[in-house]
Amino acid sequence: MSDDGLAVRVDGLVKRFGDMEAVRGITFGVETGEIFGFLGPNGAGKSTTINMLCTLLRPTAGTARVAGHDVVRERDDVRRNIGLVFQDPTLDGYLSGEQNLRFHAELYGVPRQLTRERIRQVLEMVGLWERRRDLVRYYSGGMKRRLEIARGLLHSPRVLFLDEPTVGLDPQTRSSIWEYIRELKRAEQITIFMTTHYMEEAEFCDRIAIIDAGRIVALDTPEALKAGIGEDRVRIGTTDDDAAIAALADRFGVAAGVSEGAVTFAVPSGERFVPRLFAELGVPIESVNVSRPSLDDVFMSFTGRTIRDAEGSSRDQMRLAMRGR
Numbered sequence: 374m375s376d377d378g379l380a381v382r383v384d385g386l387v388k389r390f391g392d393m394e395a396v397r398g399i400t401f402g403v404e405t406g407e408i409f410g411f412l413g414p415n416g417a418g419k420s421t422t423i424n425m426l427c428t429l430l431r432p433t434a435g436t437a438r439v440a441g442h443d444v445v446r447e448r449d450d451v452r453r454n455i456g457l458v459f460q461d462p463t464l465d466g467y468l469s470g471e472q473n474l475r476f477h478a479e480l481y482g483v484p485r486q487l488t489r490e491r492i493r494q495v496l497e498m499v500g501l502w503e504r505r506r507d508l509v510r511y512y513s514g515g516m517k518r519r520l521e522i523a524r525g526l527l528h529s530p531r532v533l534f535l536d537e538p539t540v541g542l543d544p545q546t547r548s549s550i551w552e553y554i555r556e557l558k559r560a561e562q563i564t565i566f567m568t569t570h571y572m573e574e575a576e577f578c579d580r581i582a583i584i585d586a587g588r589i590v591a592l593d594t595p596e597a598l599k600a601g602i603g604e605d606r607v608r609i610g611t612t613d614d615d616a617a618i619a620a621l622a623d624r625f626g627v628a629a630g631v632s633e634g635a636v637t638f639a640v641p642s643g644e645r646f647v648p649r650l651f652a653e654l655g656v657p658i659e660s661v662n663v664s665r666p667s668l669d670d671v672f673m674s675f676t677g678r679t680i681r682d683a684e685g686s687s688r689d690q691m692r693l694a695m696r697g698r
């Protein structure tokens with residue numbers, strides 16, 4: 374089996390593209406049977422990491438072992454033991470769901486006598502058995518993604534890699550994909566390694582690593598990460614944000630900033646703080662929102678900005694880089 378019960382073991386992994394260091398020496402382990410989430414804004418290095426673990430990209434430095442095998446030296450062993458579901462669909466629309474799976478089974482050398490039963494199992498698991506004879510081009514986006522998950526499972530991999538499995542899907546379909554992922558964990562006892570930039574979804578993972586600008590900034594269960602914050606988040610809409618930020622610092626000793634258009638800060642007990650705010654801030658308040666720590670706050674506490682702001686800035690950086698060419 375894998376090293377010390379670890380399905381994935383990463384040590385000092387680095388990936389450089391020219392001068393650009395996309396992954397900057399990350400180290401972590403994923404336990405067998407766990408749903409492990411890799412969470413971070415666009416451009417943080419999630420896909421680059423997953424591509425190295427899947428043997429599609431060669432690391433610049435460091436090591437990674439998947440299902441007990443080295444991703445560089447034992448590439449074929451790694452490939453035999455993993456399933457992939459990537460962002461870009463690679464299904465053949467002119468084949469039926471079942472034909473797509475049969476083709477994949479042959480590609481992966483699934484023994485003939487097992488193929489039929491295995492196809493039935495995985496199609497039932499993702500709720501597509503009844504639709505198996507329909508051409509994939511007539512499937513909805515959610516059905517296609519489910520078929521890809523079924524395909525990724527066909528050869529009974531030990532580790533399933535899902536790169537943003539729900540991106541571009543509507544909320545209802547996203548939640549149904551999650552039901553299948555959780556069911557999968559119960560039924561197949563495999564390790565699931567997934568990337569996402571949806572904070573709400575990371576909550577469903579057993580553990581998550583938060584990645585920002587190529588570095589892991591936090592790694593734990595979602596509960597432990599949120600409990601570690603210990604403060605509520607308060608957002609206020611005001612007529613004068615700069616004056617409100619100055620007053621918060623002067624009168625309450627609270628450091629606030631503007632995030633996503635509202636003055637935002639953290640205090641130990643939000644509900645108790647708000648009445649004082651109205652009485653003492655001295656700047657008109659138009660709206661108030663108090664929330665318990667979320668994974669967004671965890672990200673904020675480690676990076677100083679929200680994940681959406683981080684996406685904005687990474688897009689800006691990319692635009693600048695393009696302009697500089």
Ligand SMILES: Nc1ncnc2c1ncn2[C@@H]1O[C@H](COP(=O)(O)OP(=O)(O)OP(=O)(O)O)[C@@H](O)[C@H]1O
Nearest residue numbers: 390393395413414415416417418419420421422570
């Ligand atoms: N082949 C490549 N050549 C040059 N730069 C690359 C290449 N692939 C990725 N990058 C850069 O590496 C950084 C990390 O990209 P990566 O795709 O891993 O991020 P990500 O976290 O997966 O983002 P997303 O959520 O948008 O997929 C980005 O700045 C990206 O532009």
